Amino acid sequence: MKKVILLLLSLRLLEVEAYPVDAKKLVDMTYSFSDETLHWPTAQPFKLEKVNEGMTPQGYWYSSYNYSGSEHVGTHLDAPFHFAQGRWTTDQIPLDRTIGPGVVIDVSRKAQASRGYQLQVVDIRTWERRHGKLPGGAIVLMYSGWGKFWGDRKSYFGTDQEGDTANLRFPGFSKDAAEFLVKERKINAVGTDTPSIDHGPSRDFIVHRIFGGANIPIFENVASMDRLPPKGSTIYAVPMKIKGGSGAPLRIFAVLP
Ligand SMILES: [Zn+2]
Numbered sequence: 001m002k003k004v005i006l007l008l009l010s011l012r013l014l015e016v017e018a019y020p021v022d023a024k025k026l027v028d029m030t031y032s033f034s035d036e037t038l039h040w041p042t043a044q045p046f047k048l049e050k051v052n053e054g055m056t057p058q059g060y061w062y063s064s065y066n067y068s069g070s071e072h073v074g075t076h077l078d079a080p081f082h083f084a085q086g087r088w089t090t091d092q093i094p095l096d097r098t099i100g101p102g103v104v105i106d107v108s109r110k111a112q113a114s115r116g117y118q119l120q121v122v123d124i125r126t127w128e129r130r131h132g133k134l135p136g137g138a139i140v141l142m143y144s145g146w147g148k149f150w151g152d153r154k155s156y157f158g159t160d161q162e163g164d165t166a167n168l169r170f171p172g173f174s175k176d177a178a179e180f181l182v183k184e185r186k187i188n189a190v191g192t193d194t195p196s197i198d199h200g201p202s203r204d205f206i207v208h209r210i211f212g213g214a215n216i217p218i219f220e221n222v223a224s225m226d227r228l229p230p231k232g233s234t235i236y237a238v239p240m241k242i243k244g245g246s247g248a249p250l251r252i253f254a255v256l257p
Helices: 002-018 108-113 121-131 153-155 175-184 208-213
Strands: 026-027 047-055 061-068 076-078 099-106 140-142 187-192 218-222 233-239 245-253
Touching: 099 121, 121 175, 140 233, 175 208, 175 233, 187 233, 208 218, 208 233
Parallel strands: 099 140, 140 187, 187 218
Antiparallel strands: 026 245, 047 061, 076 218, 076 245, 099 233, 233 245
């Protein structure tokens, strides 16, 4: 009898282990890393170099590669330390600060009308009127619709010239919105579907400095936000743990409600 119960218990465990999550509820919000991955005009692009690829003399397949590139390429984390001395470096960010309820603020119509749009406090307040106060530990994502430009450097950045930071045109957060989120709400992290949390024309990177100063991690070039509801998802963002880093490649995904 004991054996039967044990057998049934272990079968039950197997069943649970085989289906830990509902795959249909997962949204991968990460762009693949390759030679084509868009990078900041002054950053070193991502590169994958072949070391081995093919059948070995012993008759088995073997492949391996070296990779290199800026921390700030493709879908990535900006650690608070990026723009705030003494704040968390990439490896110091506690894991519970990169996981939280997803809040998607849709500014796509305004961003379409104005390429340099900055998310305003009123956009956050409008979201709150419809969906309630921002939940504690929220991961606040700006959805500008910029994902449709991914792969087209000129449309995505506003310029396709290497080293050209004078003509950057894409949406970001405003200084007021960043200050509001830091002072008036308790959020875990912020993200954007554009190259930077500061809008393209920014010269002082004040939004990076405000969030960094408050130890709020930033996620940039976040993909597939259009598949998320305004509220109800849970975001998991897992950066590579680079010791002393100012950022890192990021795997970010959502679990839908
Ligand atoms: Zn960055």
